[in-house]
Amino acid sequence: xxxxxxxxxxxxxxxxxxxxxxxxxxxxxxxxxxxxxxxxxxxxxxxxxxxxxxxxxxxxxxxxxxxxxxxxxxxxxxxxxxxxxxxxxxxxxxxxxxxxxxxxxxxxxxxxxxxxxxxxxxxxxxxxxxxxxxxxxxxxxxxxxxxxxxxxxxxxxxxxxxxxxxxxxxxxxxxxxxxxxxxxxxxxxxxxxxxxxxxxxxxxxxxxxxxxxxxxxxxxxxxxxxxxxxxxxxxxxxxxxxxxxxxxxxxxxxxxxxxxxxxxxxxxxxxxxxxxxxxxxxxxxxxxxxxxxxxxxxxxxxxxxxxxxxxxxxxxxxxxxxxxxxxxxxxxxxxxxxxxxxxxxxxxxxxxxxxxxxxxxxxxxx
Numbered sequence: 001x002x003x004x005x006x007x008x009x010x011x012x013x014x015x016x017x018x019x020x021x022x023x024x025x026x027x028x029x030x031x032x033x034x035x036x037x038x039x040x041x042x043x044x045x046x047x048x049x050x051x052x053x054x055x056x057x058x059x060x061x062x063x064x065x066x067x068x069x070x071x072x073x074x075x076x077x078x079x080x081x082x083x084x085x086x087x088x089x090x091x092x093x094x095x096x097x098x099x100x101x102x103x104x105x106x107x108x109x110x111x112x113x114x115x116x117x118x119x120x121x122x123x124x125x126x127x128x129x130x131x132x133x134x135x136x137x138x139x140x141x142x143x144x145x146x147x148x149x150x151x152x153x154x155x156x157x158x159x160x161x162x163x164x165x166x167x168x169x170x171x172x173x174x175x176x177x178x179x180x181x182x183x184x185x186x187x188x189x190x191x192x193x194x195x196x197x198x199x200x201x202x203x204x205x206x207x208x209x210x211x212x213x214x215x216x217x218x219x220x221x222x223x224x225x226x227x228x229x230x231x232x233x234x235x236x237x238x239x240x241x242x243x244x245x246x247x248x249x250x251x252x253x254x255x256x257x258x259x260x261x262x263x264x265x266x267x268x269x270x271x272x273x274x275x276x277x278x279x280x281x282x283x284x285x286x287x288x289x290x291x292x293x294x295x296x297x298x299x300x301x302x303x304x305x306x307x308x309x310x311x312x313x314x315x316x317x318x319x320x321x322x323x324x325x326x327x328x329x330x331x332x333x334x335x336x337x338x339x340x341x342x343x344x345x346x347x348x349x350x351x352x353x354x355x356x357x358x359x360x361x362x363x364x365x366x
Contacts, residue, residue, distance in 0.1 A: 002028060002062050002063050002076070002153035002154050002186050003025070003026065003027060003028040003062075003063055003064075003186070004025075004026035004049065004060065004061065004062055004154060004186065004188075005024070005025055005026065005059070005060070005061040005064075006022050006023055006024040006026075006045075006048075006049070006058065006059075006060055007023055007058050007059040007060075007061070008021050008022075008023055008057065008058040008059070009021070009022045009023070009045070009048060009055055009057070009058035009059070009060065010022075010055070010056045010057035010058055011041075011044055011045075011048060011053060011054075011055065011056055011210075012056050017210065018041050018044055018210045019041050019044060019045060019048070019210045020209075020210045020211050021058070021211075022045060022058075022210075022211070022212055023058075023212075024205060024212060024215065026049075026154075026186060026188060027186070027202075027203075028186055029184050029185065029186055030186060030187075030202040030203060031177065031180045031187045031188075031189060031200060031201055031202045031203075032186075032187070032188050032189070032201065032202065032203050032204075032205060033188075033189045033190075033191060033196070033197040033200060033201035033203070033204050033205065034046060034188065034189070034190045034191075034205050034207060035190075035191055035192065035193075035194055035196075035197040035204055035205070035206055035207070035233070035234075036192070036206055036207035036208055036213075036233070037192065037208070037233070038192060039209075040207040040208050040209060040210065041207055041209070041210040041211075042190045042192075042205075042207050043158055043159070043190055044210075045207070046079075046156050046158055046188060046190050047158075048060065049077065049154075049156060049188060050072055050075070050077055050079050050156050051067065051070065051071060051072035051075055051077070052072060052079075055068050062075065062076070062077075062153065062154070063153075075153075076152050076153035076154070077152055077153065077154045077155075077156060078147035078148075078150050078152035078154075078155055078156070079147070079155075079156040079157075079158065080143050080144055080147050080155070080156070080157045080158070080160050081143070081158050081160070082158055082159045082160060082162055082163065083163070084131070084139040084140060084142070084143045084163075085143065086131040086139060086142060086143065086146075087131075088130065088131050088132060089130070090130070090131075091127065091128050091129060091130060092118075092123065092126050092127045092128070092129055092130075092131075092134070092142050092145075093114060093127040093128065095131070095142055095146060096113075096114045096117060096118070096127075096142065096145050096146055096149055097110045097113075097114050097149070098146075099146065099149070099150060100113060100149055100150070110149075113148075113149040113151070114127075114145075114149060116148070116149075117145040117146075117148040117149045118145060120145075120148060120179065120182060120183075121141045121142075121144060121145050121148070121175075121179070122141075123138065123141050123142065123145065126138060126142070135168075136163060136164050136165075136168060137164060137168045137171060137172055140160060140161070140163075140164065140172060141175070143160070144160075144176070144179070148183070152185075153185075153186070154185070154186045154187070154188070155180075155185060155186070155187040155188070156187075156188050156189075156190075157176070157187065157188070157189040157190060158190050159190055159191055159192065160172075160176075160189075161173065161191075161193075161196065162191075162192075169193075169196075173196055173199055173200055176189070176200065177199070177200045189201070194233055194234055194235070194236065195236055197218070197234075198218045198222070198234070198235075199218075201217075201218055202217070203215060203216060203217055204216065204217070204218055204221055204234070206221065206229075206230050206233060206234065208229055213226065213227060213229055213230050214226045214227070214230045218234075221234045222234055222235055224360075224363060225351070225360060226359070226360055227353065227357075227358045227359050227360055228241065228281060228283065228353040228358035228359075228360070229358060231283050231351060231353070231360070232283075235285055237286045237314060237326045237328065238326075239283045239284065239285050239286075239351070240283065240284050240285070240286065240289070240325045240326060241281050241282070241283050241323075241353075242258050242259070242281070242282050242283075242299075242319065242321070242323050242325070243258070243259035243260075243279070243280075243281060243282075243321075243323070243355070244256035244257060244258050244259060244279075244280045244281060244282040244352070245257055245259060245277065245278070245279055245280070246274050246275060246276050246277060246278045246280060247264060247276065248266075248276065249271045249274055249275070249276060250271060251271055252268060252271065253266040253267055253268045253269065253271065253347070254266070254267055254269050254271055254273075254274045254280075254352060254361065255267075256280055256282060256352065258282060258299065258319075258321070259321055260319070260320060260321025260322070260323075261299060261300075261319055261320055261321050263297050263298065263299045263345070264297060265282075265296055265297035265345050265347055265350065266296070266347055267282070267347050267350045267351075267352050267361075267363075268347060268348060268363065269351075269352050269361040269362060269363050270361055270362045273361045273362070274352070274361060278354075278355075279355035279356075280352050280353060280354060280355055280361070281352070281353040281354075281355055281358075282350055282351070282352055283350065283351035283352070283353060284345060284349060284350050284351070285349065286314065286326045286327050286328040287328040288346060288349035288350075289325065289326075289327035289328070289343045289344070289345070290343060290344035290345075290346065291315065291327055291329045291333075291335075291341065291343060292344060294344040295343075295344025295345045295346045295347075296344075296345060296346055296347040297344070297345045297347070298342050298343065298344055298345065299319060299325075299342070299343055299345060300319070300320065300340060300341070300342050300343075301317030301318055301319050301325055301340070301341055301342075301343060302317055302318050302338065302339070302340055302341075303315055303316070303317045303335050303336065303337055303338065303339045303340075303341055304316050304317055304318055304324075304337060305337060306333055306335050306336070306337065308332060308333065311330070311331070312328055312329060312330050312331065313328070313329045313331070313332060313333035313335070314326055314327070314328055314329075315327045315328075315329055315333060315335050315341070317341060317343075325343070327341075327343055351363060
């Protein structure tokens, strides 16, 4: 196991800066997930940790030791890529052992490492097969096994499940999370899929345009996003947003009127952070819009689409101000397209963000 630290790390390609002063702690034995939209720098940051990209400024430390000038092969870090990169002419056993053989590891140690990795990944019955005889999920297990046999200090995963279908992705998410707990090792995992991030991570790092927006547990990011970008990126379906203006402020709440509607609601946030007349954005997650209309305020929408998902239904609607909202209703919904529905807004589940910079007004933590 190992603890990693990024300190004011910068990456540039010519005059174009892609990582802007990233500082981050990668705790020993935790699974940290980098998440963000395409082009946000998450894979670049991962490759800098691996030593596959040069760090232009700042430091990467592994157990307190500077790694900037240490070659990738000597860092004790194993990386699993999006492509399986298996040798097609070799068996699974040979693929697992090849790296150790080139390092002149004794045969007995190689056999023990291969046996251990195949047992952990449950691929003992596949050792004599060639990659072409394996499913996508089995190939990914072999790619992970090739990293395990090295017994690295840290594992890095660069979108390893993106080539798999939905069912296999879910299965492999569980397998990788189980593997991390069994090995009790430090892992850094890159994905653009926030569901993977939410279900797998001990901590999530949200990136945008080469900058770290927020770091925290999945629950902390879901319940207390620092800004509107994080609030909209974490959670599926995404958070609803509606323009609002401050109508009154007191010691316990900020009251806002939703733009273009008659709805007003007092949201329990830091009152000193807002001024009467200020433009804000109100956010609320789809499961917190009450289809029954129960709440501290109400908002009317016209239903535009209903998605029946079995265990729940998604109701898409549009407010009188022309703003699209999504509500999540448990079970099956009787709502019909064109129907007018009134949804309840519970103030304790509402968020307020500044219109100017997207920063959240701090909510009271329950």
